[in-house]
Amino acid sequence: MRLLEYQAKELFKEYNINIPDSISSTDIEKGRQDAKKIGYPFVIKAQVPVGGRGKAGGIQKCHNEDEFELNYSQVLNMSIKGEKTRAILLEKMSEYEKEIYLSLFLNRSKRCYTVIASAEGGVEIESVKNQIIRDVGLGEVSKKIAAEIAKEIGFDGATSTHFVDILQKLSKLTIEKEAELTEINPLVVLKDGSLLALDGKIMTDDNSNFRHNELLKYREQTELEAKAEKSGFSLVELDGNIAVVGNGAGLVMSTFDMLSDNGGKPACFLDVGGGATEESVYEALTLISKMKKVKAILVNLYGGIVKTTIVASAFIKAYDNNLIDLPVYARLMGAEADKSKIMLKDTKTKMFDSVEQAINGVVMEVTKTG
């Protein structure tokens, strides 16, 4: 899961990592009450699961009620990189001396956790200069290593002690919540030398969700995504009008790429898993039938063990039960493909020998119907 800033900060608070006074809301009524509690001046921050919101205007300063009224609705109704604002965080403005970068992340090529810190924070990780990097095995950061990093950043005295403490707490959080990334950017140094986490980003391992009931409240899933997960599928919904279905993540991504290369606009990425059965294909069509924007379906199945006739009968069943009335462009690789073609002859499903042909067909169909 990718936690929103306010959710990450809730976890920071739980681990006694200092954060500014802040309150989240999803409507202006509540926002007005929060404004009274926090007191001017404060910032309102769009809560979106994507980076770069500052540049996009998702963070606005408010010095008085007029500014608040204007900014709140504007930020709440905006989309950043295609992601709608989920909530607004009202946060007390802090005066600080310096911005630091600090993160702990799952280093995939080294197969360990790695700490990255820098005395030049406040910008996106790709632009963070003079990175201090330490590999820390399964995520445990010792006092010694934390102190070394503090020294390299240039901290001493009380600030160094604060930093060691925060890094160790961040390490504890990473391990206990099974995070793939915990990031504080910026971590700021206040006048009195103490540290405050101004922003936070946390990604946890979805595969460990079964051990973390306490995190499920942060989970964001559309109704369809929840249904897909129940069926063992994985679904990503998008803005286009052609539903892309296949078996195996790699194959669906590949189909998705080729469709986009040919000018098609995917409405979803739907992976029904490595196998393909009559039930799974029928279930996939059931999900797609609930997506209003879909004009056509592109199916790419590498059968292998499964007979394509079984898949073909799932399409026929879906038409017979009035589940779908959409044209389907399918490439079914596997046994008895000729027989399947005969079965599907008078239906809206067209079968092709290559995925390239199916893609050409579906793009033409959608262009034709507008």
Added chain:
Amino acid sequence: MLKGDKNKNGTYEKQPVIVQGITGKFGSIHTKLMLEYGTNIVAGVTPGKGGQKFEDVPIYETVKESVSATGAKISIVFVPAKFFLEAAKEAFEAGIKLLVAIPEHVPVRDTMQAIEIAKQNNAIMVGPNTPGIIIPNLIKIGIMPASPFAEGNIAVLSKSGTLLYEISNSLTTSGFGQIFTLGIGGDPINGTRMIDAFDMIKDKSELDGVVIVGEIGGEAEETLAQHIMDIEFKKPIVAYIAGRKAPREKRMGHAGAIIMGNYGSAESKIAMFSKANIPVAKRPTEVPILLAGKIRKK
């Protein structure tokens, strides 16, 4: 290790393999299919079913018992993701040296711990979330269908399962059989990384070429491309990358298939491959065409 030694008749001795979770839903289906392919499955493990048989294969209570009875050093494991770490630990402690880990959805932390235990026991793990390994016409330790593969001299290394089948099939129909194909798995952390899989086969004299099937997420492809440049590997290599058009910061089916910022993007991988003079196919069916071009140029 997988091939075993040649015996007097010039054929390879079949390496014994055990199946952990042999009576489960997937374990039982794939045990049958592996036996059909000719894999020498000598024992299965299912707690509570020790002493019984499945398809004439004796079942044991523990991996330790099955290893002492058969001397097997290879195991393929089919257990639910939650129980994977326990099963892997049991296998490595019982003397298994190659573990093929099929389960999907294993927590990353468990995979990292399993890799640690493998290292301590001088063993190798492939996966998790892998379709397995196949040496066509010799041994299949995995869940891949047999039909896409044929004996030959091309190695195929893939993050994805179905793309491994798709591209191997494309190679086979173009006359490029395979010497070895391995799925490293679609998870963020792999027991055998792309670079490790490449090192397993790079020195084989019969090898005519390598196909790398990558996808967005992580930097396994970039690391491998750098390695290929560093060791000045000269045999033909062709790559394919899935997810060129995938949106950022969304997990595309595989736990590992996610672009964070620029980390894991297809552009980064393609740029690194072209730096290493490795052509990247735009479509799976383009792979054999590019490979033929590379082989002809040699």
